[in-house]
Every structure is written in structure tokens, then in C-alpha cells.
């Protein structure tokens with residue numbers, strides 16, 4: 008399939024770096040393609056970024072057929088733009104699509120489309136330390152017909168947003184609230200997918216935690232409410248008695264690409280990593296007997312987010328004296344070094360775009 012390009016006749020300008028924030032500004036172009044059940048994907052195009060028109064009956068508005076991805080392009084010191092493990096995001100998009108009964112994409116084709124779009128708008132990739140271009144593919148059902156039924160029509164769009172440094176004021180340990188009332192996902196559900204519904208259902212708990220001064224929610228499993236799962240938009244890792252423990256991918260947790268990268272890095276450093284069930288009782292026990300050394304979240308936005316304090320049922324538990332631990336710092340330095348091209352990339356995780 009060919010990708011047609013319609014250039015934006017009114018290109019925008021990049022806001023000052025201290026005004027970028029996250030997800031509020033968009034580049035000049037977007038990638039769009041459509042799908043129909045009897046036609047497959049068609050009309051792949053790069054067009055000016057702007058509003059789209061949809062029937063109010065569209066499936067996505069009523070039955071939430073929607074999935075998305077989040078990855079970044081980074082500008083290296085020599086001006087090259089590179090992506091980080093984009094093929095893993097595209098594979099995960101297909102895993103989400105499969106679970107949601109949505110159409111699969113040709114992974115090589117979508118990677119080429121993303122590269123072409125980012126290459127066209129590459130002057131929008133900021134160069135200040137810690138800044139990047141966030142890439143947001145999403146797919147949604149567009150059947151203009153009410154009634155719960157399999158999809159006949161869908162649309163896939165990729166938009167690009169220059170984003171500021173997550174740690175503009177330096178890396179700071181966060182306060183996390185363990186959620187004991189709402190659940191995010193159950194095995195057999197959609198927890199392992201990046202579907203909008205997972206996030207919609209998590210907002211209430213997130214709001215409650217924010218009102219109490221906590222930055223994110225830590226979810227427990229939806230059945231026994233006993234096992235640690237993941238944070239709102241991050242996977243989670245704990246260093247307990249010299250080993251790193253992270254919840255196993257049991258089907259209700261998003262298989263994070265930063266999580267996988269951290270595991271591969273730590274294994275290459277000889278650090279034991281256990282992917283297994285971790286109960287809240289085991290975690291509180293480790294805090295009480297002093298064997299919990301560090302805790303941190305992993306995700307594309309923050310890369311590594313050290314956890315300085317956990318609240319469980321009203322009691323606060325300080326982790327590592329509320330300080331950034333050495334393993335969190337080492338992972339952050341190494342991963343960001345690879346992403347921004349300061350460090351060698353022995354795993355072949357980066358994908359350079361041709362220079363403008």
C-alpha cells in the first residue's frame with residue numbers, strides 16, 4: 008500500500024521548551040488509514056494535523072472499541088532522530104487489537120508509516136535535555152450503527168506531540184496510594200491491552216489519590232486484592248534483599264516495554280530479577296524487616312520513577328528513606344543514555360531515521 012502525502016499549507020511553530028508539557032501541542036501532520044471488513048486497510052495517508060469527522064453513532068463512542076500506543080522519538084547529540092523499540096509497540100498494538108476483536112495491522116507497514124511521518128515532521132523533535140517527540144498511534148471502531156456487534160469499519164491515526172522533560176526539576180521520588188476499593192483489571196479481561204476502557208475505569212481511583220496528594224495509584228489484583236499489579240501508567244519493581252522482584256505478566260498487567268528493557272539490562276549486569284506474584288503482605292513484611300531496598304515504576308513517559316512512599320489502608324510506609332535508590336538511578340542513566348544516543352546500544356533497541 009502506498010502512503011500519499013498532503014503537506015500542511017499552514018505549518019505551526021514549536022512552543023518554547025518550558026511550555027511544552029505533555030501531550031498539549033501537535034506537529035503539522037498525522038498519519039491516517041481506514042479499514043473495512045471486506046476491504047482490509049486502505050487509503051494510507053499523511054495529511055495536515057486537524058479535526059476528523061465521525062458519525063455520532065460510531066462504535067467507539069458507545070462501546071469503546073479503542074486501543075492506543077505510546078512511544079517516543081529522541082534527538083541525539085549529533086542531531087539524528089531515533090526511535091526506541093518501535094517494533095515492540097506495534098506488536099503490542101496488534102496484541103491489543105486481537106483481544107478487542109479489532110483488525111490487525113501489517114507491523115512492517117505501520118513501522119514504515121511512523122518513520123515516514125516522524126521524518127516529515129522531524130524538525131518538531133526538540134533537542135533540549137530530556138525532551139522528546141511523543142508518538143501516539145490509536146485505532147478505533149467507526150461503524151456508524153448502534154448495536155453491539157463485531158466491527159465492520161475502523162480507523163487508525165498516528166499523531167505526534169513534542170513533549171518537555173518529565174524531570175524538568177530533577178528526578179523526584181513519588182508518593183503512591185495502594186488502591187483497595189476499585190480494581191483495574193482481571194485475568195481474562197483487557198488489562199494486558201492498551202485499551203482506553205482500562206484508563207477510563209481507573210480515573211476515579213486516580214482522582215481520589217490525587218486529592219490526597221499521591222501522584223498515582225498502585226493496583227492490586229482484581230480477584231484476591233492481594234497481589235501487586237502495576238501503577239496507573241507504569242509497571243513496578245521492588246528491590247528486596249538484593250533481588251529485583253516485578254509482578255509476573257499474568258494477563259491483567261500491561262507488558263511494558265520499559266519493564267522488559269529494565270529486566271534485560273539488569274540481567275546483563277548479573278542482577279537477579281524475579282518475575283512472579285508479589286503479595287502486599289510480602290511487601291509490607293519486607294518494609295517492616297528492612298529488606299525492601301528500593302521501589303520504582305517503569306514507563307515510556309518517566310522512564311524510571313522512584314517510589315519514596317506507599318500508602319496502604321491509611322498507613323504510610325517510607326521506602327529507602329524517601330530517596331532515589333542506586334538501582335533506579337543506574338537504570339535511568341543507562342536507559343536514557345541509550346534513548347538519547349549518549350550510550351552504546353548493545354541490544355539493538357534504537358532505530359535511526361535518515362537525516363533531513
Ligand SMILES: Cc1ncc(COP(=O)(O)O)c(C=O)c1O
Pocket residue numbers: 077237238239240241242261262263264265266305306307308
Ligand atoms: C497501565 C500501564 N502500565 C505500564 C505502562 C508502561 O509501559 P511502557 O513501558 O511500554 O511505556 C504504561 C504506559 O504506557 C501503562 O499505561
